[in-house]
Amino acid sequence: MDPLSDIISLLRPHTVLSKPITGRGDWGVRYAAYRQPGFAIVLDGQCWLAIDKAPPVLLARGDFVLLPSTPAFAMFSRPGVDCVAGTPSDTEVRHGDPEGESDFRMLGGAFQIEPVNAPLLLALLPGIIHVRAANGGTGRLSRVIDLIMEECRADRPGRDMILARLLEIMLVECLRWQGIDGDSLPAGLLAGMRDPALAKVLGAIHADVRAGWTVGDLAQLAGMSRSAFAVRFVETLGCAPIEYLARWRMALAQDALSRGGKPLDRLAEEIGYESASAFSTAFRRRIGVSPGAFARSRRTGSELGKMAAKGG
Numbered sequence: 001m002d003p004l005s006d007i008i009s010l011l012r013p014h015t016v017l018s019k020p021i022t023g024r025g026d027w028g029v030r031y032a033a034y035r036q037p038g039f040a041i042v043l044d045g046q047c048w049l050a051i052d053k054a055p056p057v058l059l060a061r062g063d064f065v066l067l068p069s070t071p072a073f074a075m076f077s078r079p080g081v082d083c084v085a086g087t088p089s090d091t092e093v094r095h096g097d098p099e100g101e102s103d104f105r106m107l108g109g110a111f112q113i114e115p116v117n118a119p120l121l122l123a124l125l126p127g128i129i130h131v132r133a134a135n136g137g138t139g140r141l142s143r144v145i146d147l148i149m150e151e152c153r154a155d156r157p158g159r160d161m162i163l164a165r166l167l168e169i170m171l172v173e174c175l176r177w178q179g180i181d182g183d184s185l186p187a188g189l190l191a192g193m194r195d196p197a198l199a200k201v202l203g204a205i206h207a208d209v210r211a212g213w214t215v216g217d218l219a220q221l222a223g224m225s226r227s228a229f230a231v232r233f234v235e236t237l238g239c240a241p242i243e244y245l246a247r248w249r250m251a252l253a254q255d256a257l258s259r260g261g262k263p264l265d266r267l268a269e270e271i272g273y274e275s276a277s278a279f280s281t282a283f284r285r286r287i288g289v290s291p292g293a294f295a296r297s298r299r300t301g302s303e304l305g306k307m308a309a310k311g312g
Helices: 003-011 115-124 140-153 159-176 189-193 196-207 215-222 226-237 241-259 264-270 276-287 291-300 303-311
Strands: 014-024 028-031 038-044 047-051 057-059 064-067 073-076 093-096 104-112 129-131
Touching: 003 115, 003 159, 003 189, 003 196, 003 241, 014 159, 038 140, 038 159, 064 159, 104 140, 104 159, 115 241, 129 140, 140 159, 189 196, 189 226, 196 215, 196 226, 196 241, 215 226, 215 241, 226 241, 241 264, 241 276, 241 291, 264 276, 264 291, 276 291
Parallel strands: 014 093
Antiparallel strands: 014 104, 028 073, 038 064, 038 104, 047 057, 047 073, 064 129
16 A cells, blocks of 8 residues: 555544534634544535634635644634634534524534554644635545535435545545645655655555665665755654654554554564564563553553553
């Protein structure tokens, strides 16, 4: 698989919540940070979204917004409206005037990803992705949004299942959407994949993680000198080439240990370590616990597992 598919397969994103949000007249609501990927699609009307101290963003009909790690935010019908504290709910939400037909409709919700490798998603994307329907040229994204909006308006058998799958496709499309402003991308995989030379290197690393890659090997693949390649890699990916390789190996290891059923020596060989002992030493140094303790904690859901997942 390509590097992006590799990461998505580890994250295993799935929709855990999607609900209709409606409003009429003046309204405003604010929510505390959620820290899971959140999304919204405006079905009718418009509203404003404010995150932290950034200027409010207007969300119009057909717009899609993705928050990879949902921070505290506010939504309101127009600037200047007082916002009341909102309570998270898994059922339909109505804002403003409770009587009469709504003048605003939105589908909102959240994704869940594997917590052990959740930092991978946060390193991939900017704090907010806003796909504007008015801009056009979004191609596949627009078509998926249209399908979601069509499904929301219908009341057909299997609606919830179809919506869940479409929303998961929407998340993946956002991860690879070329419309994300390159200047707003943090250092990470998406930025690296937009650099042809580095994309070739990343593809090679992910295609053969067990290889004994050196900076010289990777620089040759990129067609650059060692020093120029190392500088460019750090600036674009946020870490040195061999550090990236080590992090990816650890991500694969945590995923395999969480699933269980694979002998340690086999796992060590598959991700590029000469022995189970060498792998165990590297794992403990980076994650803070031994592979065995990590695997046991993931199976039991103990606090140790939560601490190790945060450290990964």
